Amino acid sequence: MLVKGFFAAYLILWIYLAFEPLDRFDWVLDNLLVFLLGPPFLYSARRFRFSDLSYILVIVYLMLCAIGAHWSYSFVPAGDWLKESFGLGRNHYDRIVHFSFGLLLAYPLKEWLERVAKVASPWPYFFSPLLLVAVSAIFECIEAIVVEMVNPDLGIIFLGAQGDIWDAQKDIIVALYGGALAMAAAHLAEVKPRRQNPDI
Template sequence: MQRAKRIAFGLVVAVFLASWISPHWPAEQALHSSLTVAGLWWLLRHDRRWPMRASDFALICGFIAAHCIAARWLYSNLPYDAWMQALTGWSPQQAFGWQRNHADRVIHLLFGVCFAPALRQYAQQRWPRLSQRQAFALALMSIMCASLVYEWLEWAIALTMSPQAAEAYNGQQGDMWDAHADMLLATLGALVAWPRRAVAAYPLSAEAA
């Protein structure tokens, strides 16, 4: 593994460990953290077989780090508004009239943004005849399918819990369209990552940086 990737991976592991210092909700955080551990394992395994660009690898590490921070507060309790007020004196909740905590929305958006470039590259590694548009279409569909499966997983886990525990884990905050909004944001995040300029800047024929 190249130095840039080792640094990115080391930082995300450090964030993960720090998120477990005096956890507020250990059981619920452990459920979220199981996905973190699986994601880190997958990242290393995938990169060994299908080397990723350092930038794509770092994006995925950044997403996992953001997930670790949000998972510590079970997403819906992340005090981003208090942090923003302390740093800048500005409250996004008041400015936009938000009635719910939108940390989960940001994480789902980042999922699309951070995974789409790596998935596009992977598609063209596996099937070199694909055009850039075809490879991106596969990446986009992969993001959409993964988001759907994740929402199914959340629903299945919630069925095994009490209503209070299920709400704490899923963080719907009373929004009956929560799953739909999450999937839409992941899709929009992937669309944001469409590599209009990156195609020229990082040709797939070049060695993974």
Template structure:
């Protein structure tokens, strides 16, 4: 049986995410932009909830998924270029743009831990340089795919206001490169900082035992 205490923690995390989602949908800056921004989070959360009893992740992975979903919900509510806290930071430090979008891409590097968990539990890979490299490559590929989706949305909508808010380039011709670079940096930092904690949680899973990163 899975630790009942963990189940309660996971349920609490879900309630927090749902609360932010409800707040996000109330009078957003624009409903079309909101839908485009939050769609990936809604799809991801739906999958995670649907497979919860069949493939339960570590609490660390659920916390990361919750953080990423909340970032998207906040960005969807205000649009990434108009999040008030980062407008305040912009004014205080005399930045030339609202950096919530770039902060979001940096934090999205945390998803590397979720990728790491799936690979460790579903493939013969074990801890080491190969795992680090493959997780980093997948994470960067996802970041690149997201940029391609943004470009396609812009083309399909012919650069309308909703598309411009969705892209959130704020006039930077290097916005795509910045986004992918920050996702790469976030991925490397996440793996360096959280891998040991992640390994300890994997070892404590009552339904999946590990020894030196290998499944027994």
């Protein structure tokens, strides 16, 4: 029931933010993964169901992406507020989303590695953030290729580098930080009950 509530909230948010985005073409590009991967992900639930926690983590990440797509990431008001409040040199909302890519998706991936790929512990704790880093790097490459093929003039907005020549590398690094933090938290949460119940 809780997962359905989160999913309903995401759909409402997505539909609301689909109206009058900052740049419609950029919005379409930012939502390509939702259009391509959303239906297969929902269909796969018939064969493999993640835990409620994993579904909620994925939905929260998608909410962050929906907000970013509406304002082309570089112009999200929350990012502007952080920039002004802490004297930052850029709007860091896109970097928050990249960090969240690791933080919020590492646990669902770990769950998939354990239950479907049958990867023995403790390797899912290591493979999950590393796989997300690989996906993040591939995504950065795809972004650049898509922009060059579709609309090079849109590149400065879609890529969201904001003048930082190391933007792609930093995005990948923060995804690694997020994934590592998530796996550290998951490990602590799973080890603690075992210490309290040594017979388990």
